[in-house]
Amino acid sequence: MKDIGLWTIFKVVLNHSHPCCPDHTEMLKQHRELSMFVRRTIETHEKIGIKPSKTYQSFVAAAGSHRELEISEEDDAKEFGKYLVREKNQNFFFELNLEGDHYIKHALWADARSRAAFDYFGDVVSFDTTYNTNRYNFVLCSFVGVNHHGQSTLLGCTLIKNEDIQSFKWLFECWLRCMGGKAPKGILTDQCTSIQRAIELCMPTTIHRWCIWHIMKKIPSKLNGYKGHIHIEQEMSHVVWNSHTKDEFDRNWNDFLTKYGLGGNKWLSGN
Structure with missing residues (x-):
């Protein structure tokens, strides 16, 4: 029947x-x-x-x-989705990628102000992945630009479960949809191979550079095995922050490596 x-x-x-x-x-x-x-x-x-x-x-x-x-914490994904849906501004953007019906795998959102700010200040963007959430073990990432007052301006936020190429690829593709398909001219990130590969796939015309802050904060852990490492760290910082042209930096950097016998240090000599 x-x-x-x-x-x-x-x-x-x-x-x-x-x-x-x-x-x-x-x-x-x-x-x-x-x-x-x-x-x-x-x-x-x-x-x-x-x-x-x-x-x-x-x-x-x-x-x-x-x-x-x-x-049950399994309802958290649905509740998070409901929270995003309640945003009444029609220019609010979000996408969720769920595992099954219960768990968030990836999430991205940007409010109307962030999307408008990207039109004005989206030439060079910093992509930061240094924040980790609580026991949910998500990585909180942010897209940040700099406005005409020299102030940081938020251009979008994401949550990702895994820091692999596919996760970052989903994230960048989603963010580009949010921003009308317009890729930034330059992007600054941490020294992460997965991020680098995802940028190459999703934003091939964007110039990718490593963030100087992320590099400099690693100096103590990379050089603390050398005798007089404190003085070495100070001189390295001086070379980085007080070289005003590429030629000047190359000359000062090579002198620095020679002076302290650091030519064989893989971290300092790596690309």
Whole structure:
């Protein structure tokens, strides 16, 4: 009878088709209802500015463990999506890439102000991946430009689960869609091979350079094995920050390497 849109039930089997696992009962919908106390606590914490992660941890502490808690973190992806959808400005942009129906794999969003700022200040962009979130273990990335007052201006934010080529490729393709397909003339990033390869694939005309801040902060860990490394670090910083032309830098850099016998240092001599 399905040809006319109707079905006839001939037999009902109420037994489960597979054994139930007690360790996963918290995943059942009936075990994930929010009590009135929990709802009011969440509302109160939100009003006084307590972060959702702190609220969740307080419930975990009270229940004794995550497994005893009648709240599933699998709904976080849906709630995050609902939060983004609630943005009323039609120029707000976001995309989510989910694993199944529950887990966020990648996310990108940019408000109307960020998208407008890119039109004016998107020639050279810094892409920063140095921030890591809490136990969710996401990397928080940001696209940042510099406005006409020399101030940093946010051009978009992302969350990624894995720092591999495919993740960054998804991210850059998504961000370019957000910005109307316009790639920046230059981009500054950390020394990451996956980022470099993704930029080559997605923005082949963009000039890619390593961020000097990321490079300089690695100096102590790279040179602390050398005798008198503090003085070496100071002189290296002087060469980097006080060489005003390419020729001047090349000359000072070579003198620096020769003076301290650093020609064989792979980090300093690498491209």
